[in-house]
Amino acid sequence: MQEFTYSDTTLMAESVPLRAVAEEFGTPLYVYSKRSVLDHCRNIERAFEGHPHMSFYAVKANANRALLRLIGEEGFGADVGSVGELHVALAAGIHAAKITFSGVGKREDEMTAALRAGIHAFNVESTEEIEVLDAIAGHEKKKARILLRVNLDIDAGGHAYVSTSLKQNKFGIPARQSAEVLRWAKGLAHIDVRGIHSHIGSQITKAETFLRAAEALVSLLRELAVAGIHLTDLDFGGGFGVQYRGYIAHPQIPVEEPEELNLSAATLIRTVAPLLRETNCRLSIQPGRSVIAHAGVLLVKVLYRKQTEDKLFVVVDGGMNDLIRPSLYKAYHQIVPLELFAREQESADIVGPLCESGDFFAIDRRIPRVERGEFLALMCAGAYGYVLSSNYNARPRPAEVLVDGSTRTLIRRRETIEQINEA
Numbered sequence: 001m002q003e004f005t006y007s008d009t010t011l012m013a014e015s016v017p018l019r020a021v022a023e024e025f026g027t028p029l030y031v032y033s034k035r036s037v038l039d040h041c042r043n044i045e046r047a048f049e050g051h052p053h054m055s056f057y058a059v060k061a062n063a064n065r066a067l068l069r070l071i072g073e074e075g076f077g078a079d080v081g082s083v084g085e086l087h088v089a090l091a092a093g094i095h096a097a098k099i100t101f102s103g104v105g106k107r108e109d110e111m112t113a114a115l116r117a118g119i120h121a122f123n124v125e126s127t128e129e130i131e132v133l134d135a136i137a138g139h140e141k142k143k144a145r146i147l148l149r150v151n152l153d154i155d156a157g158g159h160a161y162v163s164t165s166l167k168q169n170k171f172g173i174p175a176r177q178s179a180e181v182l183r184w185a186k187g188l189a190h191i192d193v194r195g196i197h198s199h200i201g202s203q204i205t206k207a208e209t210f211l212r213a214a215e216a217l218v219s220l221l222r223e224l225a226v227a228g229i230h231l232t233d234l235d236f237g238g239g240f241g242v243q244y245r246g247y248i249a250h251p252q253i254p255v256e257e258p259e260e261l262n263l264s265a266a267t268l269i270r271t272v273a274p275l276l277r278e279t280n281c282r283l284s285i286q287p288g289r290s291v292i293a294h295a296g297v298l299l300v301k302v303l304y305r306k307q308t309e310d311k312l313f314v315v316v317d318g319g320m321n322d323l324i325r326p327s328l329y330k331a332y333h334q335i336v337p338l339e340l341f342a343r344e345q346e347s348a349d350i351v352g353p354l355c356e357s358g359d360f361f362a363i364d365r366r367i368p369r370v371e372r373g374e375f376l377a378l379m380c381a382g383a384y385g386y387v388l389s390s391n392y393n394a395r396p397r398p399a400e401v402l403v404d405g406s407t408r409t410l411i412r413r414r415e416t417i418e419q420i421n422e423a
């Protein structure tokens with residue numbers, strides 16, 4: 001499961017020393033472990049204990065085609081949030097019949113492309129969207145299968161930006177309006193109402209939060225059945241949290257307390273699956289982070305140490321344009337040197353080169369002392385890392401490398417300044 005480990009004092013990805021990868025491909029650099037991707041997929045699948053279900057990998061977490069291909073080969077379908085993601089999923093060999101399309105703002109051309117491709121279902125979020133989809137499906141002489149996303153008004157905890165099922169959030173239709181909307185949608189000529197969908201947020205670490213959502217969905221389905229609305233599909237969404245703190249341990253790196261004990265997607269899924277199965281619906285989930293977060297690291301190089309009256313800054317060559325999670329969500333990534341040798345620990349802000357005070361990876365973080373030219377790894381950076389990267393400050397996006405045993409393959413070239421300069 002843990003494919004990034006220290007072999008003595010050298011941080012490895014599977015059998016490859018990460019320092020060699022950083023030197024070969026340059027930094028900032030995303031590095032993924034194939035075995036980790038496969039293990040995470042398999043652990044999620046095992047959590048269903050043989051019960052029928054479908055896992056639609058949320059492509060938004062990481063849309064690298066080589067990684068998507070691996071995930072598809074493990075039997076996962078894909079949940080896409082745009083026509084771009086639809087194309088990547090299809091190009092990665094995921095069959096359209098295993099693709100769902102979620103999102104609050106699907107454009108007409110995106111719906112048309114998805115209908116023409118023959119995707120499994122649209123997770124729809126408003127009556128106006130359903131009307132538009134009905135019209136497009138009519139024009140295309142097709143029926144669009146839909147699941148209605150319901151807003152359960154549940155606080156998923158964590159950062160407000162990744163909580164999606166509070167009544168003030170833009171997502172879904174209030175659960176109490178769902179009967180009326182579903183009944184109306186069932187009357188539309190080109191809409192095939194299949195079920196309901198819920199996704200309450202991301203990086204949820206508490207099993208009780210998922211249990212609350214599962215209970216709410218089970219009772220909603222029961223109420224709908226009493227009202228004569230019988231549904232066949234239930235998509236529980238994603239959001240299964242992962243351990244970021246203290247992911248990697250070594251006597252020479254500071255101890256960090258994990259978010260929760262035994263935190264894993266498999267444990268969270270096992271908590272809710274029996275309840276969801278009671279509905280006798282076709283069950284599906286949309287895991288993103290829990291598939292890919294642990295499978296990737298971001299490597300950066302120390303440019304400068306800078307001591308001021310108040311602070312020690314370690315300035316590195318990667319910034320918020322390469323990994324925005326700390327700046328955007330105050331997200332935590334464990335940061336460790338690629339080579340460990342006996343040295344003191346110190347407290348530092350680990351910051352990027354961009355012209356923003358928000359351009360940091362860690363504030364007042366205890367780390368082993370590092371010098372100019374050394375490499376650092378930001379752990380658990382596989383999800384919402386590269387996909388959220390940008391060209392801010394006209395910085396080319398980093399390269400991506402996949403390690404498989406002792407081999408390493410470039411799976412996305414580093415962007416060039418010429419590319420970002422193109423008209």
Ligand SMILES: Cc1ncc(COP(=O)(O)O)c(C=O)c1O
Pocket residue numbers: 058060061079102103199201202203237238239240286287288289290383
């Ligand atoms: C509709 C939907 N499904 C699934 C996901 C994946 O969430 P996570 O990566 O937390 O599993 C998201 C993420 O925002 C989402 O919006």
